[in-house]
Amino acid sequence: MAAARYKALVDxxxxxxxxxxLAAGTRLPTHRGLAAREGIAVVxxxxxxxxxxxxxxxxxxxxRGTFVRDPAVPVGHGIDQQAVATDVVDLNFNYPSLPGQxxxxxxxxxxxxxxxxxxxxxxxxxxxGRPRDRASIARHLRRRGITADADQIxxxxxxxxxxxxxxxxxxxxxxxxxxxxxxxxxxxVLAHAFHLDLQPIPTTTGGPDLEALEKLCAAxxxxxxxxxxxxxxxxxxxxxxxDRVRLIExxxxxxxxxxxxxxxAYLVEDxxxxxxxxxxxxxxxxxxxxxxxxxxxxxxxxLAPPPTVPALERAIRATTWNTPALTTAIICRWLEDGTxxxxxxxxxxxxxxxxxxxxxxLAGLPLIxxxxxxxxWLPLPEDARADxxxxxxxxxxxxxxxxxxxxxxxxxxxxxxxxxxxxDLDSLQSTLRTVRRxxxxxxxx
Numbered sequence: 001m002a003a004a005r006y007k008a009l010v011d012x013x014x015x016x017x018x019x020x021x022l023a024a025g026t027r028l029p030t031h032r033g034l035a036a037r038e039g040i041a042v043v044x045x046x047x048x049x050x051x052x053x054x055x056x057x058x059x060x061x062x063x064r065g066t067f068v069r070d071p072a073v074p075v076g077h078g079i080d081q082q083a084v085a086t087d088v089v090d091l092n093f094n095y096p097s098l099p100g101q102x103x104x105x106x107x108x109x110x111x112x113x114x115x116x117x118x119x120x121x122x123x124x125x126x127x128x129g130r131p132r133d134r135a136s137i138a139r140h141l142r143r144r145g146i147t148a149d150a151d152q153i154x155x156x157x158x159x160x161x162x163x164x165x166x167x168x169x170x171x172x173x174x175x176x177x178x179x180x181x182x183x184x185x186x187x188x189v190l191a192h193a194f195h196l197d198l199q200p201i202p203t204t205t206g207g208p209d210l211e212a213l214e215k216l217c218a219a220x221x222x223x224x225x226x227x228x229x230x231x232x233x234x235x236x237x238x239x240x241x242x243d244r245v246r247l248i249e250x251x252x253x254x255x256x257x258x259x260x261x262x263x264x265a266y267l268v269e270d271x272x273x274x275x276x277x278x279x280x281x282x283x284x285x286x287x288x289x290x291x292x293x294x295x296x297x298x299x300x301x302x303l304a305p306p307p308t309v310p311a312l313e314r315a316i317r318a319t320t321w322n323t324p325a326l327t328t329a330i331i332c333r334w335l336e337d338g339t340x341x342x343x344x345x346x347x348x349x350x351x352x353x354x355x356x357x358x359x360x361x362l363a364g365l366p367l368i369x370x371x372x373x374x375x376x377w378l379p380l381p382e383d384a385r386a387d388x389x390x391x392x393x394x395x396x397x398x399x400x401x402x403x404x405x406x407x408x409x410x411x412x413x414x415x416x417x418x419x420x421x422x423x424d425l426d427s428l429q430s431t432l433r434t435v436r437r438x439x440x441x442x443x444x445x
Contacts, residue, residue: 005038006047006048010051017052018057024388031045062410062412067385070390070391088398089398089399090422090423092417094375095295096347096422101294101343108330112326112329112333120325121325122325124322127321128322129323129328131150134151134154137153137335141303146274146276146277146280151306152306152309155301155328156288156299156300156301156316159263159288159300160288161319162288162301163261164315166259167191169315170308170311173196175196176196176197176223177191178200178213178216178225179191179201180227180408181200181409182406182407183200184228184233187261188405188406188408199216203237206238206240207238208247214250217250223256223257225251228263229260230268231264231370233263234375238272239272241273247275251282257282258279258284259284263288263290263291264373281305284304286301286302288300289331293331297330354420354428357420361429361433362376362436378439380415380439381443385443386404386414386415389439393434398434400416403416418435
């Protein structure tokens with residue numbers, strides 16, 4: 001009888017949420033309140049909310065309560081681009097493109113077809129890439145301030161794959177890994193899949209709180225530090241040279257590996273030296289060319305200390321065997337002939353124009369961003385509900401991301417992330433005006 005009552009209550013609440021009778025953002029009764037109202041045990045009420053959360057219909061926040069989610073919004077709050085309908089303006093996922101890139105690809109395919117090396121592209125490649133392709137990437141890294149031996153470079157299928165093989169090669173289940181309180185969702189997914197113990201530290205306006213990092217390393221056996229020192233996603237800060245030196249000192253003192261994610265670093269002009277340039281013996285540097293060149297051409301690279309390279313190579317063999325040869329050939333051709341540098345410069349200018357537009361159209365709101373970033377962070381008042389604003393924007397055919405996918409702490413900040421690189425400028429301008437109007441009506445009223 002108790003099981004039937006529990007199931008009936010889950011079904012009733014789910015039906016009310018899906019039908020809109022319980023609106024997105026509604027705070028539900030406490031566990032004790034639900035138990036008293038429905039005449040059930042508190043433990044049963046807890047089970048009810050837990051099942052609704054698994055169904056993606058509610059979200060629980062430490063110290064705040066249980067809230068109704070909009071069932072039309074994906075559980076990842078729009079982080080999955082496949083969930084975005086064709087009539088929706090996508091401000092949750094960046095896939096920046098420039099006019100003329102398709103023509104560049106046509107020309108590159110013609111050149112590859114007449115290169116005399118086509119037969120080699122039909123065969124398996126070395127797991128970490130052909131020596132000449134790794135040499136091309138080494139020369140590319142020198143332009144980023146990193147002097148690297150091609151033997152320390154491994155070619156991977158995008159930066160996310162690079163992070164995955166790094167986790168597989170350098171970490172074990174249960175290892176303590178320090179991350180920022182807000183961090184890249186793709187690393188959170190890997191941490192969950194490989195059972196890592198993520199330990200968040202607060203951030204300042206210019207980077208991670210290094211005092212908190214020092215204390216955590218002294219208190220716990222930290223195995224690795226995952227960081228984005230040049231253009232943090234989602235907050236957009238760039239760590240100062242002094243803070244980079246101090247982070248390296250802490251890592252060395254406590255025997256921690258640094259995983260440096262440089263996926264968006266190309267957007268910053270003249271940043272401080274990468275961590276891998278200063279501490280190559282303890283840093284695994286991961287980046288890719290999907291954002292800077294094209295998201296469909298999935299080529300990335302890992303630069304690692306020599307002792308780590310064999311384990312990384314085994315991880316590549318276990319996952320993709322090798323990066324697709326044709327894609328790698330095109331990318332490396334562009335690295336050599338200057339096309340990649342040209343595209344990166346054009347995208348920096350494009351991102352600057354979009355940030356200027358965001359600052360103009362969202363004037364008066366507490367926007368956090370970098371002047372040449374493809375994303376911006378909009379904190380909301382603590383008494384506001386990001387879920388509710390996300391649902392309101394979705395009804396106006398605008399898809400954004402809340403803080404949920406980025407958050408590594410128990411406390412969920414009320415904020416939304418705006419990806420600026422996936423729609424044309426005219427559409428972006430009108431969409432940002434709508435975001436501002438609805439944010440002022442919903443969150444800042």
